[in-house]
Amino acid sequence: MAKKGENFLDYTPAISPRHTWSEEDGKVTIHMEHRGLYPWIAQKFFKRPRISHIALDEMGSFIYPLIDGERTVEQLAQLVHEEFGEKAEPLYDRLVKYLQILHNNGFIFYKKKGA
Numbered sequence: 001m002a003k004k005g006e007n008f009l010d011y012t013p014a015i016s017p018r019h020t021w022s023e024e025d026g027k028v029t030i031h032m033e034h035r036g037l038y039p040w041i042a043q044k045f046f047k048r049p050r051i052s053h054i055a056l057d058e059m060g061s062f063i064y065p066l067i068d069g070e071r072t073v074e075q076l077a078q079l080v081h082e083e084f085g086e087k088a089e090p091l092y093d094r095l096v097k098y099l100q101i102l103h104n105n106g107f108i109f110y111k112k113k114g115a
Helices: 037-046 058-066 073-088 091-104
Strands: 012-015 020-024 027-033 051-055 108-111
Touching: 012 073, 012 091, 020 058, 027 058, 058 073, 058 091, 073 091, 091 108
Parallel strands: none
Antiparallel strands: 012 108, 020 027, 027 051
């Protein structure tokens, strides 16, 4: 992900348009539609759902709506620290891991600098 000389805190995450999400009572749920041949087979023969609903925890529900393609990871970390304080520690480790999980599952992508 990060190349030599780049700082992950300077990355700008944005929410992927492939998935929808909703917020109810302060809790965010990501709706992931299963597309393709294998999911279709699983839906037909094994009664798997066409759409999975992934409920985020308190901190994830706070962060996800803030991912707007404008704020950097460092700015997100500052907002999380202001909201949760010591409860968010170790802040950077947790935030980076959370963003990596979102990125690996295709829920977010990183915008290039200057884009």
